[in-house]
Amino acid sequence: MPRRTSWLSAENIAFVIFLIFMIVYPFRTDDFGILNAAYFAALTLLALSLSMIWGKAGILSFGQTAFFGIGGYLYGIYTLNVLGSAQTWVGLAVGMLAGGIVAAILGWFMFYGGVNDVFVGLTTLALTLVLQTFMAQTAGPEWTVGEARLNGYNGMYIPQLSFGEMPLYGRPLYFVYLAILIGVYLLLRWLSSTRWGYGLLALQENRPRTESFGYNVRLMQVQVFALAGVVAALSGVLYASWGGYIDPSSMGLTAAITPVIYVAIGGRRSLTASMISSMILLKLSQLLASSAPEYALVIFGLLALLAVLFVPEGFVVALFNLIDRHLLNRGGGNLPGMTAPVEEVTANG
Amino acid sequence: MFDGLFNWFYQFQVSFSFLLLSAIGLAVIFGMMGVINLAHGEFMMLGAYATTFLAVKGVPLALAILIGALAVGVFGAVIEMLVIRRLYGRLLDSVAATWAIGLILSQGMLILTGPSIQGVSSPFGSFSVGAISYSWYRIVLGVVSLLLIAGLYILFMKTEFGLRARATIQNQPIARSLGVDTARMYTLTFALGSALAGLAGGLFAPTATIVPFFGTNYTVEAFVTVIVGGANALVGTPLAAASLGVINAALGTKYGLYIARVGLLLTTIVIIRVLPTGISGLVERWRMRPARQR
Amino acid sequence: MLDLSHVTSGYGRTLIVRDVSLTVQRGEIAAIVGRNGVGKTTLMKTIIGLLPTAQGAITLDGEEITKRSADARARGGIGYVPQGRGIFPGLTVEENLEMGKLINRQGGSERSLDVAYAYFPRLAERKTQRAGSLSGGEQSMLAIGRVIVGQPQLMLLDEPSEGLQPNLVQQIGDDLKRINQDLGTTILFVEQNIELIMNLAQRGYVMDKGQVVRQLDHHEITNQESLVSHLAV
């Protein structure tokens, strides 16, 4: 269990530095840098969603991109039909709600049906693929919801979030996105520190035992799955608004796996690590795509492989632990995931 | 009447062999080791490249396919010893690691050989029943699938390797305490699963375009079949391939490939809900009924 | 034949067994007694090699095996009947026994499955049945039978009485004594069932809080009062 004696931990310091950097950055870069950072903030919400569901509750989901897509599409459908800048914010809520409802239904379907562990991953993957296949063929004019043409594989044009007559753009857009990202991050951290949050950690270790402590394990699994669905859908709304566009490939196999890799490299058990590593890796993958396109994916694959093999708790979490132990003298470290799981030890002959 | 029946049978056996061959390597590794090999498609791609490379150089196709499968098997053994071995008990990490391996393989192949290489034709030509002509090679694939299941059955049920392997699946520490070198078993199993992926890749090579992303043609089918089949590759995978084959062939003939595809995926989701451990889980429960109920 | 000197082990950073030294002589039946949670099972797993030894040394027949893997120790002559029997539920009875026999391929003479069937005729009747469908007593027989077909010099048993009815406990104790006499198999078992300890053990050790706190000679270990005092909560 995390020790809560002091707020002075590497994780919290890293968060503060990250926040300061994110606030200063837009004043030190060009238009592209600002928009690009906003885009990263939108996609990083997806990493937070995954860190919550996988790191905190031990449920590996490849379906976060499906909720991402649902959020983006529903936002688009709503805002195209109900015009008005204030309505774009209602659209944001509609998108989030839609993601949450679909996640809750799927979660009920799985967890109350006794589906667990790796089969959750496979079910969510199947959902993602169904949605992608379905959306790709909605090209014809018959696939229209009110004023909104779904437009199949080519994707759908989407209005941008706006204040008054002004669509969000540039620095205001960036700060709205940043505020949402930080808000969600703080909310999720707070939730993880409640009794409910500790229950999640416990059920990740041992479901039956958690049940015997008086937790309703299945309900909690559905709750956290729905919550992560809402966050993923929010990410999808912000992404769709950013580019004015969403398409079915947001729900493809690659899109489903990429955030998993980001979170695995950073350290899935820490929201802070997931957030920071997602930002860094998004930037890195963009840099690699520019500088060495042929080798970009090879390098990225190697990085992920090395992380998984040699720094299993995640690069960023490992760094936190190092700082905690040597600079802040916080004995055992306050992050779960430090102590080696028992089965690893028993597996060594 | 006969023409129609034959057509139906042909479509079914094509779907069946396609699903079975795509999935069997993945199923062996998943069933034995609990590892989801996300590089499965890339292992198939390696098999297809090896086969095509040899066949274009004049090696008889059958031999080229076998050499390709063996080569991928050896490669799988190396990967197991370098990577997978370190990740036992960390299932989700092994998912991430194999994804990374797949990425490196396909992108590395793109760098090495360019966007595509010249393929080889399917051998054996075609035959006609009624107005429709069919591919002999598809029939051969069906026969190979059946032989493969028989071969795997003998390997797992009738040999010492098979006994040790099944004991290791059921209780790894106890198998060790009975003198089984389980680390070696895992290496061999992973190599076997990889070789099966390579074999499937080689068998499919004449029917598809040979590109670095060849494997993605089959990953969806492979995963769907394994989900529906469950952890037992011997029982679950053939049954899953057969039942999904029926759905695929029936929907495909009647409503086209889009409906067939959606049907396949929806069936999978429903099966997961009804049978969380797949068809083999159901079979297992039936077999494990207490003796007095028989 | 088995020597533990200052053995410390546990799960990860949590050390459960601390500084345990003990000796088992060839041909004898020794017991380790103690209450629940004093580290008996951990000690057994350490001896067979399913848990790594953090400190100390284990020798078998004068040869140090501390660093050897569990499967190598098994092939070197240690048979292990784990807590809860540890049979392979999905394999048939015959296949379970076959697994025990496979050990001996490398060295020594081959013993057929008949040994197991001779001691436990019930198993012969249920040859083709899935082991998971056996009753608790039958599963115990299978677990022991599976070990003896592999001709171990030393047999480790972890709470063989667990989950058995009293008459079966008696039965298993008698069977193990016969195996010890007929086959010359050395037996080390951990137990808290007083009847079985008195019936089977020739001498023993008392464990508490991960340490060996006392040796018991033949008189003490067959004396109910002394045993009760060591096992009392």
Place this chain on the structure above:
Amino acid sequence: MDTNGFGQSAVAAKVSRRQLVKTSALTAGAMALASKIDVNYALAQDEGPVKIGWLGDRTGDFSLVGVQKYAAAELAVKELNEKGGILGREVQLVAEDAQSDNRRYQEMARKLLLQDKIDVLHACFTSAGREAIRPIIDQNKAIFFYNNQYEGGVCDNYVFPTGCVPDHQVVPFMPAVMDKFGKRVYTIAADYNFGQLTAAWCKKFVEANGGEVIGEEFIPLDVSQFSTTITNIQNAAPDILIVLLVGIKQSSFYEQKNSAGMQVPMATTVNMGQAYEHKRFPAPALSNMYVTVNFMEELAEGLGTDFPERVRSVAPDLEYVGMECAAEYEGINMYALGAEKAGTTEKDAVRKALESGISFEGPGGTVSIDPATHHTVRNIYMVHADENHNIVLDETFEAVRPDWLSADMGCDLPNKPDNTQYEP
């Protein structure tokens, strides 16, 4: 540069958003909002090198065509510089790899426009990629050359779709193949926008020429097994099979129909010309496949051009020089002519110059921009592969003008601003 983030609002016409949604089939409110933004990107930069932005798929699923297009861009820029650049300024190629990923297209389009401040963007292979960046192009009032074959219909002030469209490929093509083989047509098409729209075009022109579409099957993009489709086609026994399959997975169709012994003349708008299936698949999988193209490597000799050799002088390992390679080369050169004519790289001026009708002698003959629609008037060649996969030229259609958009849909960009993709 704009620093307050909102930009100076351009003199956006006060159109009610409701109206815009009604009139625009696709772009709807997004554009109404977006058109209010002007990040002053369009400011003239008449100093330093002329920056040609290139964004395409050098890696990933579409790299078969992407690497051809990149080589064409390199060649065009090299040749422009050898001739003294554009307006006497050096020409610089600023290229990014979108890795066949629509999100990467969005990121990189913004990077090229806002950070690299390119003067023109030559980008995209798939229509999805194009649609992913079109909001960004329109928002920034950039010039976007989409030098690629596509399903047609884009009427957008900032977009110049210079490749082939159904007007070029289907309109003259259908009567020609139907005369040759018969009137009963079966269509299989990739189940997305390109396939569905092109299939609709084909149907329209099959029927207009007295034929009949006896079967139509749409196939999901990730399907690579076609045995039920092959049987369905054989059951229908058409005179011509129109094949509008796309991507590596679907290209497995040819080998499969070949090994099933199905023999029927095929017609297409995309195969062989883009991803050289006739080179990649052993003969006779594509024998009797008819296609209309603007260029193919095999046509070079007959056209008297050394374009393939020149491309290979910058990309020696290139496997094929296909129709999009030529289109990319022509697109970049037409931009250069436009800028020369405008006398500046200032975007509005260049756009006006391009709309005044620019002609270029490309590898596939004369190409000129149709002012009303921004599409191109160009020569089209109908070819087929014989049983050894040699390419045979059947017919040349000269100076085909794509006029459906202007005549039927009222697209008239110089006089009527628009950003819609119209459909038949």
